[in-house]
Amino acid sequence: MWWLFYCVLTRYTQLNLIKKTRSMQKTYPIGIRQEKYLTTNLDVIVVDNQHCYAVIALQGAQVLSFIPKKTMPPTDRLWLSRGNQYTINKAIRGGIPLCFPWFGPHSNPNYPSHGFARNKIWQCEDIRLEHDQSHILKFKLGHDEETHAVWPYKFVLELTIHCADTLQLDFKLTNLDTAKFDFTFAWHSYFNVDLSSTEIYGLQGLSYIDQLTNTTNLQSEQFLMIEREVDRIYPQTHGEYVIQSKAVEPIKITTNTESVVVWNPWIEKSKKLSDVIDEDWKNFVCVENGQVATAVQTLDVNQTASYQLNIA
Ligand code: BG6
Numbered sequence: 001m002w003w004l005f006y007c008v009l010t011r012y013t014q015l016n017l018i019k020k021t022r023s024m025q026k027t028y029p030i031g032i033r034q035e036k037y038l039t040t041n042l043d044v045i046v047v048d049n050q051h052c053y054a055v056i057a058l059q060g061a062q063v064l065s066f067i068p069k070k071t072m073p074p075t076d077r078l079w080l081s082r083g084n085q086y087t088i089n090k091a092i093r094g095g096i097p098l099c100f101p102w103f104g105p106h107s108n109p110n111y112p113s114h115g116f117a118r119n120k121i122w123q124c125e126d127i128r129l130e131h132d133q134s135h136i137l138k139f140k141l142g143h144d145e146e147t148h149a150v151w152p153y154k155f156v157l158e159l160t161i162h163c164a165d166t167l168q169l170d171f172k173l174t175n176l177d178t179a180k181f182d183f184t185f186a187w188h189s190y191f192n193v194d195l196s197s198t199e200i201y202g203l204q205g206l207s208y209i210d211q212l213t214n215t216t217n218l219q220s221e222q223f224l225m226i227e228r229e230v231d232r233i234y235p236q237t238h239g240e241y242v243i244q245s246k247a248v249e250p251i252k253i254t255t256n257t258e259s260v261v262v263w264n265p266w267i268e269k270s271k272k273l274s275d276v277i278d279e280d281w282k283n284f285v286c287v288e289n290g291q292v293a294t295a296v297q298t299l300d301v302n303q304t305a306s307y308q309l310n311i312a
Contacts, residue, residue, distance in 0.1 A: 186290025
């Protein structure tokens with residue numbers, strides 16, 4: 001009798017263990033896999049569907065690579081530095097880091113430049129395969145002790161990434177606190193270009209803050225060429241840009257965010273950036289869409305702010 005009871009109990013425990021292990025293993029839709037990035041320790045989700053190939057790091061929910069398959073030859077729209085070390089809490093240079101809840105340096109020099117969102121590990125909440133065989137991935141970042149120490153608010157930030165023949169990013173921020181808060185943010189996109197032939201359209205007639213001289217100027221030229229170090233904030237824009245460059249298809253950007261930052265470190269500044277090696281500054285331009293400078297946003301209690309960015 002005792003023997004029978006023992007056997008039933010052992011079998012019951014085994015079955016429960018199998019069930020538990022199965023529920024812990026994530027299952028992904030077809031075309032999705034989670035792995036370590038190359039030979040590094042960085043956790044990434046790889047999207048490989050009939051429209052595109054994309055790599056997204058859990059750190060920062062940062063898109064590292066986006067290759068639409070319709071362009072011939074398929075070329076990465078994004079630049080990713082070969083000088084990254086991929087160490088914990090260090091921002092990844094390249095792809096599309098998200099700057100939040102502030103843009104640029106903080107008045108407290110001990111706080112991370114461009115906010116904490118790009119350094120945190122996000123939760124991948126959901127991955128859906130659409131009828132047209134594209135994928136939608138949802139990532140989430142919430143407040144915790146670490147974020148509270150540098151930004152004392154409760155919030156939830158959701159980033160939805162639609163990987164189709166274009167890349168669509170949706171930013172949704174909800175204020176869960178008992179007080180309203182201000183925030184700025186930007187998608188700090190690094191685009192893969194040949195800098196010497198790059199022309200950026202969509203900025204003519206707009207006023208910009210030159211961060212190198214601390215002056216405000218008006219852009220009269222039809223397009224911007226990068227011929228020296230450039231660090232400009234255009235606070236109010238129309239949200240439509242085209243980046244043209246030799247050997248890559250024109251990059252078309254549309255967004256409902258108001259501001260854009262254009263940045264390239266050029267020769268001297270690059271030497272100070274340990275994660276930009278050789279002369280790799282010649283291969284990217286940052287066109288960073290968001291709400292920065294005078295476009296600072298106030299979010300009331302229980303309110304949600306949402307913004308979109310589309311890269312074609
Ligand atoms: C740009 C800023 O957005 O980011 C620059 O306008 C800054 O001033 C650059 O140098 C890079 O910042 P970081 O923190 O990624 O090295």
